[in-house]
Amino acid sequence: MSHITIAASAKAFQQLFNEVEKNFSFTKSDSANFGPFSASYSVSVHLSGGNLQLNNDNTFEMQDVDIVFGTLDFKLCLDLPGFCIPSFCIVPDPWNGCLVGFPGFCIGGPICVDLNLSGLTSQITDLKASLVPKYYVDPARLAGWTDLDAELNGHSNQWQIYIDPVWVNVALIDVPATIDNILVNAITNAIHNLFPSWLPGWAVDLIMAFLGPIVDLITSLLGITTSIAEWLSNLLSNVFGLVGLLETAIADYFASKYPLYQFEDPFPVLPASGGLIPVKIPIRNLAATIDSQEMIVQANVGA
Amino acid sequence: MGYTDHCDLYAAVQEDGINLVAQHVMRQRPSWFNYATQYVSDHPQIACVPVAHTIDVTHYSNPLFKVVSPVPILGADSPPVGLNFCVQLVKAQVDFHPGNVVTLPAALSPPLAAQHLAMHVKICGGMDCPSEFVKDFLPTPTSYGEATNIRQPQQVVPPTRKLVCFCLDAYLVAHIGVQSIAGKPSLVGIVDSVDVVGIEPKGLSENINCYLKTTFELMLKEKLIFPISTMLFDLPLLSLATITAQLTPNPPIPNNPAIDDDQLKVFITITVAP
Amino acid sequence: MKMTFDQNLFTQVGLDSGSLTMLGGVTHRFLEAGQYRGVVYRGGESIGKFYINVDKNSPVAQANIDLAAFDTSLPAPATTATGTICGCQGEGTKAETTFEVNPKGYAVFHVSAGAGGYAVRASKAAEDPKQQNQFDSRELNREDIFSAVVLRPGTYSVSNGLNTKAKGKITIGYPKIGKTAYRPPSPAKIVCSEGGFEPANVELQPGQAVLFQANAPSRITLELVKADDGPAGRPEHTRGGWKKAALPEQKRKKA
Known part of the structure; x- marks a missing residue:
């Protein structure tokens, strides 16, 4: 029988997990040129929630963990050289020819729109993991130090219990269908910004009528064959590879960045007091297991 | 059956583990368990039993002994005379119910009652026997009379080459209670009875038993108190603002903390704030 | 980047055949062969002259005469973002002073740029007592x-x-x-x-x-x-500026 047994119910384990996931952060920015358009993004992500299931095979699964894009700044630049409103005849000649035309003009140069998509979400649809204890020896610890020396210098050894992912599956970024309107409005605004400020409203509307439905313009230029929402989700998730990056980052984080549980070794059971050194107990043979009911941590007291 | 069938957190320490913990405490806090006069403290080689300690104790200039006054020779005041001595708790062994490690003396009504622990403590002590000192002793003249303006002579402690040592086996029965210390629920030992084996006459035995019981009770209350969180290696959950932890009540847990299966067990229920 | 429009296209809302602007032009047939002398007016002021040779042997069916090209107050020949406007001959070039057209063809007077306000008058250069072939865009x-x-x-x-x-x-x-x-x-x-x-x-x-x-x-x-x-409640045309695109609350996708 182990000297020490600690158990945490599924409820307590869920809270422990939530505490670990709360400290996850992921930031990334990237840009790419895709020919007719270029895009860039900057994201910061945190995790929240999730539903726990403990398994009898020494693993647990977390499902429906929200991946919240606290920041998702997306910039889309449509390169529109040669996208021109054709001239139309102002002074026709009597033979249906044209003498003077409304000058055709081009919506030239890059039109860039900044979309603040903060608040979008994805999900860890499934994370399966076991627990793995690790013994951490602070590399800054000097060879001649006792455990107390190490503690007083802030370099004590640690027992750590990490979540050891077996797999992590992240869903595509959930872009709402209303992104269509948001993007259309943003592009429309960007086009409007190309117009001189003195241009009267009716003239703007006339020009916009010549341009036709912006959504058609966008889908045509971006080569969108599905909905804008699906296109954007695919762009961010797959083309930029955010989903894969997130899966890797999440797995790496749980496996080695933030332990579920850690404590100093030797473990202080009585604090320093009245000039007396703290009393520290060496912990050996730490093991962490999971069954369908609870997490169990067992250890021995060293001699 | 799971450990947390009726609670959220469970912690248990097995008696072998607690005995190792006791050894670590005694080695890292020797001055809590070794009492001696200054002379003995300065000459630890004459103590009855070598004081086991870790290197950090001396490295950080912690004392091996708690220095106490010499034992006064009653009636001697010209000058007052005191004798060097030491008292050392050299072994402590805990046996959680069911009793299977410590054999309790009849005075403690074995077998060990449920939800109790037995403890065997070996105490060694010794005092100087200064026969040569007395032979050559001359009273100090200034100590005669009632001249109040004359300073009283300092106590004389004869130098000691060797203490006359003995060891006692003390047994005690205790249970564990919970007390809030600095807002933290903590485990505290409550001594029920003590018996020192082989002391006669009965009155002396009772005196010694009473003395030891008082000593252990005060020591357990003052010094050997452990927050329950220590048993959980300070699990981070317990310090979260959103978590309220409390000992699981009866029902469903009849004894909390519980002493059974050779272990000390604690059951905790948590409440998560929305 | 801002696009450049000729402001006159959008600020001149009325038209007058006797005071031509970019939004209006006049087409005239010189039925009798011969040389015609034309004068371009801005308001009542003569700003240029030209000749049209109406020749039965001319292959030119249409002479395009840009009245703005005679206006030295304009900074430069009219150009557009796309350069050529509807492929019309003579646009964006310096004013010619001599044109040619077949009597069965047409002379087209137009304005390619600027505020306009032009009129044109043309008559036979040779003596024409009856002034039967006189042309005035104001009549x-x-x-x-x-x-x-x-x-x-x-x-x-x-x-x-x-x-x-x-x-x-x-x-x-x-x-x-x-x-x-x-x-x-x-x-x-x-x-x-x-x-x-x-x-x-x-x-x-x-x-x-x-x-x-x-x-x-x-x-x-x-x-x-x-x-x-336009429709009531139509937003003012102002610079778009930066606006946070408010996203609706996300709905959880359930596997």
Whole structure:
């Protein structure tokens, strides 16, 4: 029988997990040129929630963990050289020819729109993991130090219990269908910004009528064959590879960045007091297991 | 059956583990368990039993002994005379119910009652026997009379080459209670009875038993108190603002903390704030 | 980056065949061969002259004469973002002083840039006592054509300054963003006769041309009577600036 047994119910384990996931952060920015358009993004992500299931095979699964894009700044630049409103005849000649035309003009140069998509979400649809204890020896610890020396210098050894992912599956970024309107409005605004400020409203509307439905313009230029929402989700998730990056980052984080549980070794059971050194107990043979009911941590007291 | 069938957190320490913990405490806090006069403290080689300690104790200039006054020779005041001595708790062994490690003396009504622990403590002590000192002793003249303006002579402690040592086996029965210390629920030992084996006459035995019981009770209350969180290696959950932890009540847990299966067990229920 | 538009296209809402702007031009046939001398006016001031050789042997069926090219107050020849406008000959070039056209062809007077306000008068360079071949854009006749495009939506009154009986109305619809990109329909035609305009009331789409054929002396003017500023609540055209795109609350996708 182990000297020490600690158990945490599924409820307590869920809270422990939530505490670990709360400290996850992921930031990334990237840009790419895709020919007719270029895009860039900057994201910061945190995790929240999730539903726990403990398994009898020494693993647990977390499902429906929200991946919240606290920041998702997306910039889309449509390169529109040669996208021109054709001239139309102002002074026709009597033979249906044209003498003077409304000058055709081009919506030239890059039109860039900044979309603040903060608040979008994805999900860890499934994370399966076991627990793995690790013994951490602070590399800054000097060879001649006792455990107390190490503690007083802030370099004590640690027992750590990490979540050891077996797999992590992240869903595509959930872009709402209303992104269509948001993007259309943003592009429309960007086009409007190309117009001189003195241009009267009716003239703007006339020009916009010549341009036709912006959504058609966008889908045509971006080569969108599905909905804008699906296109954007695919762009961010797959083309930029955010989903894969997130899966890797999440797995790496749980496996080695933030332990579920850690404590100093030797473990202080009585604090320093009245000039007396703290009393520290060496912990050996730490093991962490999971069954369908609870997490169990067992250890021995060293001699 | 799971450990947390009726609670959220469970912690248990097995008696072998607690005995190792006791050894670590005694080695890292020797001055809590070794009492001696200054002379003995300065000459630890004459103590009855070598004081086991870790290197950090001396490295950080912690004392091996708690220095106490010499034992006064009653009636001697010209000058007052005191004798060097030491008292050392050299072994402590805990046996959680069911009793299977410590054999309790009849005075403690074995077998060990449920939800109790037995403890065997070996105490060694010794005092100087200064026969040569007395032979050559001359009273100090200034100590005669009632001249109040004359300073009283300092106590004389004869130098000691060797203490006359003995060891006692003390047994005690205790249970564990919970007390809030600095807002933290903590485990505290409550001594029920003590018996020192082989002391006669009965009155002396009772005196010694009473003395030891008082000593252990005060020591357990003052010094050997452990927050329950220590048993959980300070699990981070317990310090979260959103978590309220409390000992699981009866029902469903009849004894909390519980002493059974050779272990000390604690059951905790948590409440998560929305 | 801002696009450059000629502001006059959007600020000049009225038209006058006797005071030509970018939105209106005049077509005239010189029926008798010979050399004609023309004078270009801005307001009442002569700003240039030119010659048209009307020659039966000329292969030129259409002489395009850009009146703006005679206006030295304009900074540069008119150009557009796309360069060429509808492939018309002579645009964006320095003013020619001599043109050529077949008597069966047409001389087209137009304005390629600027505020306009031009008129043109041409007559035979040789003695022509009856002045039968004199042309004055301020008094159209003999099937001269005034080509006009009205961009600004609204209701316009149409009148003939040389015939008080001629009154008409043109309504320009407000542009709508349709399912496809908008293109103006073909030009509409109005005949100006002694009896008035035929038809008198015309509904046009923005940018749709209207051709006034002068079968009687005409000076056509279009005057905005009631502007159509589009649907109520239409947002002001202001710089878009930065706006946070508010996203609705996300709905959980359940596997």
